[in-house]
Amino acid sequence: MTTAPLLKIEDLRTYFYSRSKQAFIRSVDNVSLKIATGETLGVVGESGSGKSITALSVMGLISDGPGVISGKIGIKTDRVQKNLLHDLGDYVTVTKKDNKIMSVKKDVDGWQQRSESMMSRVRGKEIAMIFQNPKSSLNPFTTVGKQIAEAILLHTAITSEQEAKDRAIYWLDRVKIDSPRLRYENYPFGLSGGMCQRAMIAMALASEPSLLIADEPTTGLDATIQSKIVDLLAELKSELGVTTMLISHDISIISRLSDRVAVMYGGTVFECGPARDILAVDAAAKHPYTAALLTSIPSARNVREKGYLQAIEGDVLDTINIPAGCRFYSRCNRVTDTIREKCERHEPDLREIAPGHKVRCWLYFE
Amino acid sequence: MKLSAIRPIALVLSREMAITLLLLLGVSFVVFIILYLSPGDPFSALLEGQLSSGESPSGAHEVLGVPPSWYARYLSWLANLLQGNFGTSIRTGMPVLGEVLRVGINTLILTLGSMLVTLLIAVPIALYSVVRGINKISWPLTMFAYVVSALPVFWLGYIVIYFFTHKLGLFPLAFGYATTSTKFGWLYALLPIFVLGVGNGTISEVIRSLRDEMGRVMAEDYIRTARAKGASVWKHSFKEGLLIPVTEIVAAKIPFILGGAVIVEQVFNWPGMGRMAWQAAQDRDYPVIMGIAILAAVFVRLGSLFQSVVYVAVNPRASKE
């Protein structure tokens, strides 16, 4: 990609300090991602792989609590250009002894204020977000229409209530909600889950953001509704060209909508590159985890070739005791004797193996 | 509001009204039973001349010299209550209802005023603790609330009276209504309101439940959505996190504050229902204490009804349930 990235995440680490376990939960550990204007980046991984926490870190929605976020989240649009994590490290003091972390102190108030002021003109305006469980994500005490109109009044040039209402109805129509004028007056409890997600999408797009983060937008919906939401997202993508970060554990959704894909595991990125290179079943060079993930999809082809569905053995990585070597080592079925020692002892970097295609695996390195 | 929105609300409210009436019937029955079992036989005085007349259902028994059954007594007493006849005070000979209502307004002022004081103290502390968690400001405030909630309200009254009469010399030492003729008279009315508001023993509980409720709402998905779209978290959490819990607390704490009013009215010589109840208990003035118990219960049930009204009006789901 030649265009300057809209969002550039560099070396993002989001740790939570677990008081009961006296240890860090390294939910996001050394993640770097780029999203260029106009493209859709699909982030795929099992639950607990850190993909949602990455999105929430970008939105500054995990500023409270005893968590530590470090790295860089650069955003560059026509209106703003800044590092959303700038100076936040000043509010955390880590005491170390013998290279072991003894205590972590966080000035929660200072952190929060800093983070809020940093995010104030970004949230909603530059980056909008939609979530899983749309029904609980809409305010049950306000009509759907008013919630959309609120986003319009907050973030667009429209200042009159009536205009905002008209615009909200336009967006309800745009996300294919029947009789939008009536639906404007509905409360979320009167709408189905699919309709609520459409309303959420309308609300996110109504503020005309530079980037849309869709965090598991189909999770918690019925299968038929899921495919309709995906259809809608695909249509909006081709019509509006919104830059999107799509997060899902469902590879079929990712492959349908993404231009580029990042595969996450155990809090870090294992592989990223053009969607066709990574998700094509017969592409040669790819991370063993990605390969395993692809063969675990229930598809006609997988079943036909093997006669059964392949599950990935072992459990999802425990993000407290991260092993020294490759995070996937104990579950990997492609470790060869020549690289076994490296896999066990040293974590590989994310290296480019083809133009725009990076992999974190010793198999592809000298 | 549109007509279509009012109908379900009216439906829920008529149900609530029915429950309230059923409960008040129960209240009257409890009061009746207590007085019926009393060795003093208060009903002979209360229902004098009524049960022996022809309109009484048990009139026939009366002729034979058998005392009327308990339910006959209850029904005729209840009929009297519904007609506004609460009997006459043994001590003053005045009709009870008029007397109790006359002082009831003072108690209403005292109770609502102190509820306001309690909320003015508790709400900011609760909100602060939700936003900032436990830190070096909210922790002493929570501790202060605990201490204040354990404070005997009469002693707090003494301190306040001593301070305002002796140290500031604002009021004559002889407490009472008559002393309010000075130019700070209006201030004297504020003292018991303040004392009861601080010392009713519920502040720490109010803080805790408000904090828990607000904290729960702050963790809801829709608040995260509000933050994600850059909207005000307070605006979105107001209804569920503050308005509904506050009305619930107001309704639930009315009985406690009315109880506290008995003591505070005593300490400040405030001419209210509580003081009258105290006097009536001293004199075994059954009609008066009975009237007060029933009116207090009516007050409590009205508070609860008010809470349901707010809940239904605010929560669009309530009328669908």
Next chain:
Amino acid sequence: MKSYSQISGEIGEFSDLPFWKKADTVDLAYVTYGLLIVTLVVLSYFLGSFNLLPHDPQDLDLELMMAGPGTAGHLLGTDFMGRDMLSRLIVGIQAYFLPGLLAITISLLFGTLLGVLAGYHGGRSETVITYFTNLVDSFPRLVLILLVIAAFKPDIYVIMIVVGITNIPVVASLIKGKIQFLKQKNFIEADTALGLPTRTIILKHILWHNCRSLLIIQATLGMGEAILMETSLSYLGFGVQEPTPSWGNMVQSGANYFMKGQFWPSTAPALAILFTILGFHLLGDGLNNILEGRRGK
């Protein structure tokens, strides 16, 4: 099969930690203070019962009236009639200790009964219990007690029965909630499937294993209520009468002196009330946070 759970074996399970390691230091401080107060109250009750007092609480010493705390021979000073304050405070515990226990017993016993009925059987019994709860909650407690006083001129034990009855709904609804929670988790269903007799399920599995701490907490808070009620009533002149000391009537009888600037005779018993009720409240809340794990962040 290779699995990461083997590698991460050293992680301690949160729920396996002993409770004091899970508890916040704040809650521990609450409980410690509360237990200290409870011990003092119980100890003083027995000192009072066996008459092991520094002075006779009725002994007038007209030479030494209104002595402040720390006076030789009178650790907490004397009141306006020269009676030893410490002895009177200790004897004052007699006024509420046994009556308070009676109130607790009634509310716990009947509250548990009703709670089990409503939670375990549900249906109509639940409706009836909800009605009863709302009915009891309709009366301001003190007004109801004044009504009972007017009707019967009863002693403190009868009054505490009323206090106990008014506390039944709180206990019942907590027990009901707990049982409904257990039902939701299919805990009771599993027990029934195992063929355990209903009595074992209710007594052992529900009440002993799951409601024990809840009942202890309610007992603690109930004692606080009872003390508040007794002191309020004796302050109003309906409880224990002078010269027998009770904390409430001690505050009341010192009132005139308080207004003349001699604070101690009223303040000493008032502080006793304050610290004791505070102790019971903190003990109840601390235990609640530690045992039931309900800390609002």
